[in-house]
Amino acid sequence: MKIKLIKVKAKSIFTRSKLPGVKWAINQYVGCQHACLYCYAKFISKWRPPNYGKWGTWIEIKINAPELVKGKYVDGWVYMSSITDPYQPIEKDLKLTKRILENLDKKIKLSIQTKSDLVLRDIDIFKKFKNIEIGLTINSFDGETKRIFEPFSTSNERRINTLKNLKEEGFKTYAFVSPIIPGLINLKDVIEKTKKFVDYYFFEMINVRGAGKEFMDILKEKFPKSYNILKDRKKFLKFIQECKNIISSENIEVRGIATHN
Incomplete structure (x- = not known):
């Protein structure tokens, strides 16, 4: 798919974040090639030219993001990124994230989250940070579900292998x-496949409001059983409790379960 690239100059790059456990966010990109149908960040399109x-x-x-971080120190955890993926496909050639990492004060506490195994490229830079953690977004999408919901993201198998490689390199x-x-995720399977390679988990139920009408319309057409549960509050709350029961039965550290209900 052809992507429109818009070069902009930012006034600042560290923005305050309300996400749990972090104080700042760095979003060197706005927008994301992964084009996930459910992405809550697509609301940003309303604030951009038609x-x-x-x-x-x-x-x-x-x-100018690499220059904006140079010589700057902020306290608290910095999250990369909250409205984009720092390792989406264009990063391979642009190396914007890499240049930011090179210029960042290595005493900054840095939390990186991605869906891409491209993150492995920067292992040598990560090792220079005193406090760093790297997370991968994991779900059960494959085949048709991945084509519908995450058409351009890295496969879950590669993401899990990325976690394995990062853990072998000694990272949190x-x-x-x-x-x-x-109906579209097997929590037990996800946990079983990842628990040897992660220090902790964060779980998130689908954000129905953030996912929007297009997502719900497609879900209704392709996966009516899933749609019906999301539209019935009693059934959805029961599903949430079932997920919590599965999670609590596992011997894993859980930092949060976002339910959006």
Whole structure:
């Protein structure tokens, strides 16, 4: 798919974050090639010119981001990234994330989250940080479900192998299990395949409001049983409790379960 790249200059690159456990976020890109149908960040399109096009078809590149982090120190955990993926496909050639990492104060506490095994490219830089953790978003999508919901992301198998490689290199790692959709995820399987390679987990139920109408319409058409559970509050709450029961039965560290209900 053709991507529109828009070069912009940012006034600042560290933004305050309300996400649990982090104080700051770095979003060197706005927009994401992965074009995940459920992405809550697509609301940003409303604040961009109409000619940008649909979410997933455009990316803003903050070309001066590496200079903005140089010589700056912020306290608290810094999250990379909250409205984009720092290792989406264009990063392979642009190396914007890599240049930011090279310039970042290595005393900064850094938490990186991605869906891509491209993150392995920067292992040598990660080793220079005193406090760093790296997380991979994991779910059960494959085949048709992946084609519908995450058409351009790395496969879950490669993501799990990435966690394995990072853990073997001695890094603190985590799995962000998301989105949890009734009938479309096998939590026990996800945990079983990842628990040897992560220090902790964060779980997230599908954010129905953030996912939007297009997501729900496609879910209704392709996966009506899943749709019906999400539309019935009693059934959805029962599903959430079932997930919590599975999670609590596992011997794993859990930092949070976002339910969005």
